[in-house]
Amino acid sequence: MKPENIKWRVVDKPGETFKVHRSIYTDPDIYQTELEQIFEGNWIYIAHDSQLPNANDYFTTLVGRQPVVISRDDEGKLHGFINACTHRGAKICRKKKGNTKNWSCPYHGWVFNPQGEILDIKSLDTANYPDSFQKSDYDLTRIKVDSYAGFIFASVNTEVQELKDHLAGAKVFMDLFNEQSAEGLEILPGTSVYTHHGNWKMQAENGVDGYHVDTVHASYFRIAANRNERAAKEGAEDKVKAIDPLTEQPRNGTYTLGNGHQLFWIDVPNFRDRGLGMEYDALVERVGEVKAKWMAARLRQLVIYPNVILFDGISTQMRHWRPLSQDETEVTVNCIAPVGEPAESRTRRLRQYEDFYGASGLATPDDLTEFDACQDGYYGIKSAWHDFNRGMTQIIDGPDDVVAEITTEVLNSAPHMADEGLYHHNYRNWLKLMTRKMPTQQGAV
Amino acid sequence: MAIDLQLTAEVTDFLLEEADLLDRRDWDSWLELYEEQCLFWIPAWEDDDVLCEDPDNEVSLIYLDDKNRLKDRVWRINSGLSSSLIRMPRMAHMVSNVRIKEASAERILVHAKFQANAYKLDEHRVDFFFGDYHYELLPKGDSFSIKTKKVIIRNDIIPRQLDFFSV
Amino acid sequence: MKPEDVKWRIIDKPGETFKVHRSIYTDPEIYKAELEEIFEGNWIYVAHDSQLPNANDYFTTMVGRQPVVISRDDEGKLHGFINACTHRGAKICRKKKGNAKNWSCPYHGWVFNPQGEILDIKSLDTANYPDGFQKSDYNLTPIKVDSYAGFIFASINTEVQELEDHLAGAKVFMDMFSEQSEQGLEILPGTSVYTHHGNWKMQAENGVDGYHLDVVHASYLTLAGMRAKEAAEAAGGDNIKAIQPQNPDTTGGNYALGNGHVMIWIDIANFRDRGLGLQYDSLVERVGEHRAKWMAGRLRQVMIYPNVILFDGISTQMRHWRPLSQDETEVTVNCIAPVGEPAESRKRRLRQYEDFYGASGLATPDDLTEFDACQEGYYGAKSPWQDFDRGMKSHQMGADDDARSIGLEPESSAERAADESLYHGEYRQWVKLLSEGAD
The missing domain is CATH 3.90.380.10 (Naphthalene 1,2-dioxygenase Alpha Subunit; Chain A, domain 1)
Incomplete structure (x- = not known):
């Protein structure tokens, strides 16, 4: 959506009047742009520390339209990924939350760890992948995750500003x-x-x-x-x-x-x-x-x-x-x-x-x-x-x-x-x- | 036929017990209700009003003519190997209209109606099947055991899942 | 949808990589184009001969979004029509299937025959239609219908190529499927x-x-093994005898068959x-050893x-x-x-x-x-590409020895059922249909 199609909907005259056009609540194009620019472009609150306290805990949710999984590694560090297998796209972690060292995709059996690294490609020995094949190309797709005072935020825009600044x-x-x-x-x-x-x-x-x-x-x-x-x-x-x-x-x-x-x-x-x-x-x-x-x-x-x-x-x-x-x-x-x-x-x-x-x-x-x-x-x-x-x-x-x-x-x-x-x-x-x-x-x- | 209120009450309680065991996912106790040589049968429909009643020549949705086949399905839930059974639906079975169609010292034929409500966690969705139960029960001690359970599902477009616990 | 809005979603570099963009599964614009160009532009399987065997049998279904009725006339010929009265559009044949010589529309009583011709317009004598009126203009709208080996296909697109070519x-x-029985x-x-x-x-x-197969159906395959073992021990109990195919990751094969059709095969122990x-020996007698092996000894799934x-x-x-x-x-x-x-x-x-x-x-x-x-995973648009690269280095264009042995000339052959190269054929056809339309 072009900026000029949005700007007119907010009338901002300090000391005089501040108005919004009610189409911002009903226009599907505005909504689509909000998903892209705000919900999939900005930091979004997703969980509290206490919902995944232990090593290898995971927590699944959505950021905008995108399924994500947040995990905690052995050192307590948080990671976040698009919750979709890099092979055929199946959601990997299916429950709201859980604890596991290996994430095994139930569709074709590929295995990842909570740091998003691919551990196993089933029957790799008979795969005959092209010469350019690199196993690490199949690591899970990383998103930004950070927390402040126990509140965990994520962003699918990896170029978003630091959470503290936000x-x-x-x-x-x-x-x-x-x-x-x-x-x-x-x-x-x-x-x-x-x-x-x-x-x-x-x-x-x-x-x-x-x-x-x-x-x-x-x-x-x-x-x-x-x-x-x-x-x-x-x-x-x-x-x-x-x-x-x-x-x-x-x-x-x-x-x-x-x-x-x-x-x-x-x-x-x-x-x-x-x-x-x-x-x-x-x-x-x-x-x-x-x-x-x-x-x-x-x-x-x-x-x-x-x-x-x-x-x-x-x-x-x-x-x-x-x-x-x-x-x-x-x-x-x-x-x-x-x-x-x-x-x-x-x-x-x-x-x-x-x-x-x-x-x-x-x-x-x-x-x-x-x-x-x-x-x-x-x-x-x-x-x-x-x-x-x-x-x-x-x-x-x-x-x-x-x-x-x-x-x-x-x-x-x-x-x-x-x-x-x-x-x-x-x-x-x-x-x-x-x-x-x-x-x-x-x-x- | 005179209504045997005592028998109707006992049979009703037995059917409600089966429904409750399914809702509570107490599969082992549920299996105990069945005879070794039992039949668990859900026929398919052929047309608007035509049910497939000849299981050796026509297709059934589920046809388990041996308790071991019921055990297979319980085993599958417990195995952790089936992704469709990882997040089990939360179920509530309603059973009503219980009527004794035939009763003797050897067996009791029972008709009842059911509605089995499922809340599916993956899809955040409520689905339900409704229809008829036709039981053949055998007297067993001061209760019964199930020789045959035939389930006629009247809304037979299946929203992803139809298993023994779905009806 | 413009071809350039479709084409970038498939990356097809033979020998290097074959990728699809996951938006093809989620984009409503793509879906709409698929309805128009594929489901309403191409041949669609609708029924089997045995579902309308007799004269005046009909069978109703949908092709894409469109309600259709397939009928068989006195001479056994198949016809197909948009299942909507030419008067006010009411569905004419309302049941899944039936048998009727006259199709009378329940709304205003117009009557058609199973060849789609209009037989009666109620109160035509007082209709005062304009001078241009021609009764035959009100025949049902025909669609293309044809069958091969008993499988009936239909197409809304009357310019579609012949079914055999498709x-x-x-x-x-x-x-091979049809010849299981001489009847x-x-x-x-x-x-x-x-x-x-x-x-x-x-x-x-x-x-x-x-x-x-071995991942998603692990519970099934384990059960099949357990049943076989129990049956061997107890002499009885397994009246299903679940079929146990060999490992598709290392054996079997697959073919791309042209026009998007694909198949896999695996031997069954x-x-x-x-x-x-159960009839194997008489089958060998009827069709020969090699064909019998393909028909009974080899799992085939043909899309x-x-x-x-x-x-x-x-x-x-x-x-x-x-x-x-x-x-x-x-x-x-x-x-x-x-x-x-x-x-x-x-049984x-x-x-x-x-x-x-x-x-x-x-x-x-x-x-x-x-x-x-x-x-759900496909909506993870930050991870949008997936490849079909498994088997890239070992699949071959054209026929392998197994294909030649049954007179098959496929687009490509692969030496393991689990190889993903057959999808190249599928998605090349998808791109072609969406960007150029059906032949």
Whole structure:
């Protein structure tokens, strides 16, 4: 897709207006270009360290449309490959995850190791390959894999920038997330996958949309309040203790962190009811007052562009997604928790996670319904533009006083989480990725 | 014919037990339900309404006339040598409409309906077969053993897999 | 699709390398071109003579995306038509097969005969058609239909070359297949249809892939060995007698037969356990020692491009397929047998057929799982090329001694069944059809 066919869809006049054309959510050509330029051209979150902890563990997933396998070698180093045999293309590792020293392709029996090297070509002695034959030409096709703070990313574009540079200002907040425990984090057993009607970009918007919270999740907050009332009245125990960031209008805001990454935050009044809040005093001792406040008392939702959100507030969630078409998205959610936390905190964390998140929780289904309603609405192309102008006059260049306590690597700050200024960064980055020149695709000879 | 409620209840429980063993993949216990000289048979269809009822001259989808052939299929699952059986589907069998068609001290003929639901992990897809079970059961102690199980699949376009556990 | 958008996907450097780009299995544009140029431009296997043996029998099927009906007239001649009424397009023959002298369209009652001629237009007397009206303009739209050795083919493209020319070297093996019985062959009752994830071209490759046999079918081959051993020990118990072919990686051979048709062969150690092997001595008497060896002692899998394989080895099967999309394929399988074979042979053939073939057998499900795995792997577009280089240095153009001994003049011969050089013939034809159209 030519840059001039994309650029007009974003109107960016700082201080005046910021508009996107709703065809970006519905146009199949835009979607195709997103797959090539973003999902198969950029870093994509794929897994957490704890999902393949041991030597010879592997983990399979998709990056864009491409099947990949990530492995860990004897020295703990991560590798990634296109999950297709170099002989006839059959997927080699077939299960979601596993542990094996030799990968034997079930179709014609070729064998590889977790470093992607070909170990055996069946009946090579009778193969009569041409003179130019080199066994090593049949090693698996390598992709880029790297991790930061336990979060593993991959890119099928081998010329992509270094992961640390890509993560930019998000790293500080990934550290905050990771340092909940001195022993790191672990994905808890129990993965849920759901699909919804609605373009993937709504996932990246809605996860840092502070404006929808009290409307879309009204039923959730009413239930939370009712539980509190009932517990107080009956002297009974509210086992879930829903986190309620809204009733006292605490301080909140948003930041843009570079390369499309964004964050919103809000102080949680009853933070001592949170899994980590129950350990608050010990946490202060370990990481200091400022960090402890950020980690336990401040709800944070961090979008790492384009496909994952780290939730730390109402429990702790990793949510990542994969577009299935311009209209359909597949979402994978996991509860992530500090290694070695006390049993009571672990249980609290799980109940809060199940209560709010996931297609079976009390909040996410309402979000999904809005995605569906938006996607339908976007086809009303006679009403083609929408703006992200809320908070336009309050955008601060660089960090505000709150975030300055922990980092300066912030592009913009906004004093209200309901402000929409962070989306300017989101879509400026989108435009940049969509219109940049990619290395020539292999094959188009 | 007067309905023998007691026998119907016992037979129903036996059929539900077989279904549950298949869903739980307890193959050894499942095999124990069968006689040594047994028949496990799924005839193919010839036309819209014509079933192939002559297995020595017409094609069957599965025709196993010896318990060793059932054991072959269980062995294949356990062998790890079959890629189609590496990721087994998650199954739920529903069995209903259980009716005793004939009962004597020697044997009991039973008709029932089934729907066998499969969730296939490779393809993220739900498939199911539905149709009829025709059993010939032999009394064995205070329960039964299976002499013949004939399965008539009514939706016979096969989505990749049809094995003894799929129906 | 322009020829230059197709041609770069095949790299054909004889003696050096033969590569295909995996986008040929996943690109929707390629798929569309295949429907037009191959499935609706070339001869397609549709049925066997024995499926419509009598006058006024009909048989309905699809050629590419198009519904067709094949019929046999009073004189035994085959006809074929687009199965759509010339009035409003309703499918006329609705069942898989039937027998009728008059085909009456259930929508507005127009009547045709099995030669496709329109017999009656309901209420023609009050029709007030324009002056240009000619009743015969409403005859059914004919397609090309012809048969060879009992195998019926059809083509939507009425300019396609003659069937005999199209079949090229495959005819030698079709004759061999058909001659199992002097009375010809018959499709046995009991058709199975299955669908699978995976491009149709994998069907055309895998059916003549000797290299996958011991890996994909390891569980089958191990079982066959175990059964034979048990039977020897217990004297009984194995009433299937699974066929055990020799090692395709080191023995047998393959041929490219022209126009994309290809075949592999492997000798069978226990061939006297086969349906035809049970009759071996009388077969030798009828066709001679050498031909009998080819027919009963040698597994042959003959792929007639683009949509059917004749299997003669582990039982006898006709397998043909139809693409549903670039990702999905529908396969129809039949057991085919010599007319009038003894009951024991027929029973043996059936049990061996059910044991191995079909989505409910012990072998096919593993093939289908590999097609699924390949189709997913092909979307790994960062690893796009695959070669068919195995056997590159040892295959020869033209006939080898084995080919000459049966009067076969193939495009190329290879000395092992597992060699991949036969695919060069297959994909040269693919490129030709997509860039130049059918002859």
